[in-house]
Amino acid sequence: MVGLWQSRRIPLSLLLLTRQPVRLAVALAGISFAGILMFMQLGFRDGLFDASVTIHRLFDADLVLISPRSTSSVSMAGFPKRRLVQAMAAPEVEGITPVHWNLLLWRNPETRGTRSILTLGFEPNDPLFTDPSLAPKARQLTQKGRVLFDEQSRPEFGPVAEWFKAGRTVESEIAGKRVRVAGLVGLGTSFGADGNLLTSSETFLDLLPNTPPGSIEVGLIRLKPGSDPAAVARRLQAQLPSDVTVLTKQGFIDFEQNYWRTSTSIGFIFTLGAAMGFVVGCVIVYQVLYSDVSDHLPEYATLMAMGYKLLSLLGVVAREGLLLAAFGYLPAYAAGQGLYLLVRSATQLPVFMDTSRAVTVFTMILVMCMGSAALAMRRLADADPAEIF
Amino acid sequence: MAAPAAIALNGLCHWYGTGAMRRQVLDGVNLQVAAGEVVLLTGPSGCGKTTLLTLVGALRQVQEGSVQVLGQQLNGAGRRERQQLRRSIGMIFQGHNLLRCLTAEQNVQMGSDLLPGLSYRVRRDQAREWLRAVGLGDELNKLPHDLSGGQKQRVAIARALAARPRLLLADEPTAALDSRTGREVVELLRSLAREQGCAVLMVTHDPRILDIADRLVRMEDGRLMEAERPSLLATG
Numbered sequence: 001m002v003g004l005w006q007s008r009r010i011p012l013s014l015l016l017l018t019r020q021p022v023r024l025a026v027a028l029a030g031i032s033f034a035g036i037l038m039f040m041q042l043g044f045r046d047g048l049f050d051a052s053v054t055i056h057r058l059f060d061a062d063l064v065l066i067s068p069r070s071t072s073s074v075s076m077a078g079f080p081k082r083r084l085v086q087a088m089a090a091p092e093v094e095g096i097t098p099v100h101w102n103l104l105l106w107r108n109p110e111t112r113g114t115r116s117i118l119t120l121g122f123e124p125n126d127p128l129f130t131d132p133s134l135a136p137k138a139r140q141l142t143q144k145g146r147v148l149f150d151e152q153s154r155p156e157f158g159p160v161a162e163w164f165k166a167g168r169t170v171e172s173e174i175a176g177k178r179v180r181v182a183g184l185v186g187l188g189t190s191f192g193a194d195g196n197l198l199t200s201s202e203t204f205l206d207l208l209p210n211t212p213p214g215s216i217e218v219g220l221i222r223l224k225p226g227s228d229p230a231a232v233a234r235r236l237q238a239q240l241p242s243d244v245t246v247l248t249k250q251g252f253i254d255f256e257q258n259y260w261r262t263s264t265s266i267g268f269i270f271t272l273g274a275a276m277g278f279v280v281g282c283v284i285v286y287q288v289l290y291s292d293v294s295d296h297l298p299e300y301a302t303l304m305a306m307g308y309k310l311l312s313l314l315g316v317v318a319r320e321g322l323l324l325a326a327f328g329y330l331p332a333y334a335a336g337q338g339l340y341l342l343v344r345s346a347t348q349l350p351v352f353m354d355t356s357r358a359v360t361v362f363t364m365i366l367v368m369c370m371g372s373a374a375l376a377m378r379r380l381a382d383a384d385p386a387e388i389f
Numbered sequence: 390m391a392a393p394a395a396i397a398l399n400g401l402c403h404w405y406g407t408g409a410m411r412r413q414v415l416d417g418v419n420l421q422v423a424a425g426e427v428v429l430l431t432g433p434s435g436c437g438k439t440t441l442l443t444l445v446g447a448l449r450q451v452q453e454g455s456v457q458v459l460g461q462q463l464n465g466a467g468r469r470e471r472q473q474l475r476r477s478i479g480m481i482f483q484g485h486n487l488l489r490c491l492t493a494e495q496n497v498q499m500g501s502d503l504l505p506g507l508s509y510r511v512r513r514d515q516a517r518e519w520l521r522a523v524g525l526g527d528e529l530n531k532l533p534h535d536l537s538g539g540q541k542q543r544v545a546i547a548r549a550l551a552a553r554p555r556l557l558l559a560d561e562p563t564a565a566l567d568s569r570t571g572r573e574v575v576e577l578l579r580s581l582a583r584e585q586g587c588a589v590l591m592v593t594h595d596p597r598i599l600d601i602a603d604r605l606v607r608m609e610d611g612r613l614m615e616a617e618r619p620s621l622l623a624t625g
Contacts, residue, residue, distance in 0.1 A: 008497050008509050009502050017534075030532075209531035302486040305448060306552065307476030307503055386448040 013319035016292065027288040028328045031365060034281025035332025039353075040360045045234045045270035047351035052191040052260045053253045055118070058129040061097070062229045063087075063236070064252040065219035068245045072259035073118070074192040076101045078215035083244040085235055087219070092227035097126040100204045101217035106197070107173040108158035115156055118193035119147075119174070121204025122206070127196070127222070137183040141200040146173075147181035153195025174209045191203055191260055219244075274364075279282060281368045289376035293317060297383050302373070305385035314377050323374030325366045333358065393460045395423040395556045395588035396445055397619035401454035402442055403611075414440050418454070426556070427579055427589040429509035429599060432608035438592045439560060441608070445590065446478055446558050447471035459555055476503050479549030479587070481559040481578070485541040492518060493544045494529040500551030506538040519547035523577060546578050550585065556625040557582055568597055575601055 008287070065084055069077035072386045084096050090139050100121030105114040122128050124141040137148055150169075153162035161184055163170045170181040179199070193302055204342060223229060229248045237246040247255060261267040293300070300313050343351045403415040414437040421427050430438055443449040444456055447463055448471075456463040461474055479500075486497045497516040506514065520529060523543040533541055542562060549557060562578065563571030575591075575598045582589045591602075599605060607614045 010491065010498055012491070012499075015490045015495070126398065163565045296489075298484075298486060302482070302488075304472075305475060305480050306445065306500065306548075307472060307474075307478075309472055386443045 009176070013316050013323055016296065016316070016335045017320055017323060020292075023288060023292065024327075026323050027285060028331070030077070030284030030288070031281055031324060031328025031369070032331040032335065034277045034284070034368065035281070035329055035361055035365055036335045037277030038364055039332060039336035040339060041273035041277065042357055043336070043351045043353075044345070044349070044359065045267060045274075046354075046357065047349040048191065048262055048266055049187070049268040050350045051257050054118075054188040054190040055193070055196065056249075056253045056256055058131065058187060059220055059249065060127045060130045060222065061220035061249050061252075062223040062227075063221040063233050064246050064247045064249060064254070065221065066247065066255070067217070067243065069378075070217070070245075071258055072192065072263070073101075073190070074103060076217040078204045078212065078217055079213045079218045079219075079244045081219070083240055084216070084219035084221070086240060087221055087246075090232060090236060090239075092223045092232050093221055094224045096126070096222040097128060097222075098201070099128070099217040099220060100201055100208075100211070102204075102205060102208060103193070104197075106157055106176050106195070108156065109160065109170060109172045110158045112116075113156075115194065117153070117174075117195045117197050119197040119199060119204065119207070121199050124200050124274045128220070131297070134185060134198075137185060138198070139197070140182040141203070141277040142181070144206065145177075145201055146181050146199070146203065148180045148183045148198040149181045150183045150187040150189075150196035150198075151184040152186055152188045154189060157195045161203045177207050179207075181202070211339070245295060278300055278364055278368060281365065282372055285321070285369050286372035286375055288324075289317065289320060289372050290379060293376050297379070299385065300380060301383040301385045304383060310380070313380055313383075317373050317377050317380065318370065321369040322366075325362075325369035328369070329362050330367050332361070336361075354371070393424070394421050394457070395424050395426065395459060396420060396590060397455070397457040398445075399454060399455040399457075401441075401444065401451070401461045403437070403444065403452050403472050409578075414611050415444075418611070420606065420613055421588055422556075422588050424588055425583070427582065427601065427603045428591070428606055429529065429602035430590060430592045430606050431594065431599070431606060433615045434594075438608055442560055442592055444560050444589070445556075446480060447474045451595060476552060477555050479552060479554035479556065479557040481542070481545050481549050481562045483561045483564045483605055484535070485538075486544045487541055487548070488546055489528060489533055491603045492530045492532055493525060493540075494537065494615075495532070496544055496549045497551050500548040502568070503552045516547075516551055519551045520544070522550075524545045538565050539567075542566060542574050543577065546574065546581070550587075555587055557587050557589045557591075559589065559593075561593055561595070562591065563593065563595045563598060568595075572598060573597060 058209055067077040067079040081098050084098055089095055103116040104119045105310050106117040107114050124138040128134060140146055141148065149160050160181060164181055164184055171178060185198060190197065223232060227306060233246045233248050240246065303313060304310065340351045340353055343349060391473040398420040399416050401415055402413065404411050404413050406412055418432065418441065432438055437485060445458055446453055447458065449465040456465065459477055460473060491499065493514050495521050498512055501512040501515045517529060520526060523546055525540060525543055528536060528540060536544065559578065566574060579601050
């Protein structure tokens with residue numbers, strides 16, 4: 001370390017940048033702008049994907065059974081409940097919860113308009129979510145025709161939560177059948193569902209009489225502590241017939257996100273937005289570095305005439321790129337934090353500055369600056385020390 | 390004389406262009422410059438002086454003839470060998486060619502940074518020492534922008550000498566200076582080069598500074614004529 005300090009040179013790159021404050025400001029503004037654009041676009045994209053699995057994350061399960069015909073939370077197909085019971089045979093399995101899952105039409109008790117709401121039906125005594133506050137509320141579902149309403153549902157479903165909290169009896173219609181709100185839960189909306197309802201399997205089947213007997217859409221499996229979910233999933237998949245797919249909980253989340261990523265244009269649009277930011281940044285940094293090298297060409301030629309290696313001059317330009325990346329990233333990061341806060345409060349989207357995105361954007365900025373520096377270096381080849389006399 | 394000649398040119402020829410456009414600028418140049426000798430090269434413009442300087446300075450590939458600089462043959466020398474050799478050659482240009490973003494002290498240190506195995510502090514102290522030697526001890530932290538023409542050329546001399554060259558090449562160092570300042574700068578250059586035992590080959594048009602030379606060489610149409618007899622061979 002001391003040796004390194006002793007052998008240090010004049011910080012030429014830093015001085016080249018800082019002695020031209022206007023050019024530096026332009027470069028940093030460009031890089032920061034590109035960084036902010038990338039932060040926003042990637043933030044929106046990840047936030048939207050995150051929002052598509054609000055419900056999925058809540059389940060108390062290590063493994064999840066679904067039908068291979070299911071494509072996403074908005075089109076879940078049924079599979080025989082028997083498969084879930086068969087899975088009980090595995091020694092690692094501790095408990096199971098069969099879940100009915102469908103989008104039903106909820107009538108707004110105030111305006112009488114209908115809107116589709118995600119409805120889950122389960123045995124009130126079975127564990128459904130990891131949140132322990134659900135169990136006491138679920139007991140009220142044992143009575144037929146009772147539902148638990150998600151108070152975070154969009155306001156279009158009616159002032160259910162307000163009325164309920166005010167002590168009123170809230171009744172409405174689902175699929176033409178009368179139901180009563182027995183309590184409120186806090187789950188959150190997602191891409192596919194503007195609101196959520198929980199009810200007992202019995203009520204669910206009553207609302208949807210056409211459901212084939214013994215058919216469920218989702219099967220939750222809880223494993224004994226210490227068992228490896230991925231290994232059990234592989235074994236169950238091999239043992240069970242092919243009319244069911246065995247996923248880990250993370251696999252279930254990925255399954256949903258993957259649908260929105262690949263089957264809709266959301267991922268493409270926001271990734272394209274981020275790419276635009278990247279390109280804009282590249283152009284600005286390249287312009288700045290190229291004109292910087294051009295302006296100093298006689299000076300670079302002088303250094304070569306003095307005996308400096310071309311490689312060390314390339315190093316000067318590379319370090320300029322590196323410094324620009326570091327200096328430009330910091331304001332972009334700070335602005336990103338602020339804008340995420342703004343987005344969260346305005347849209348309820350779960351947009352946070354997570355480490356992987358912070359690293360991704362920094363990498364992009366680094367690539368942007370170093371790539372531009374590499375292109376600008378070609379100009380250095382024009383620095384012919386023989387021409388300066 | 391025991392020390393090898395700083396410069397030994399033998400039958401040096403050089404052409405620019407190719408085919409019908411090919412034009413000869415140097416035609417069988419022979420020249421010896423001893424270690425520590427100060428040689429001035431004069432001649433009308435376009436006669437090939439600057440080309441000669443770039444060839445001796447290892448800035449250009451030698452085409453024909455023998456060019457020995459500080460004992461190294463440059464005909465056929467590769468890019469890397471020439472770059473290495475340039476570290477032992479100080480160069481002073483018509484324009485001062487200082488780095489605009491560096492202070493006087495930092496500019497000179499770009500020269501002493503080329504010396505291997507010295508700590509940052511030592512190299513910086515040497516840079517200051519050189520600036521004091523050229524009489525700019527009070528202007529260490531000024532940017533080239535804030536210095537006068539003569540001061541800038543002095544900084545350039547300090548920078549060239551800071552790399553401890555054994556040969557100094559100067560191309561009309563007084564061109565941008567008034568006669569008095571020019572004279573001062575050249576005298577400074579000569580006395581510092583003498584102290585270091587450093588040979589000097591200087592191209593100049595300036596008739597007022599010819600008397601500082603140990604020897605004058607005149608060039609015309611790509612050929613050298615020994616205009617003056619070698620006067621002070623005993624020096625050095």
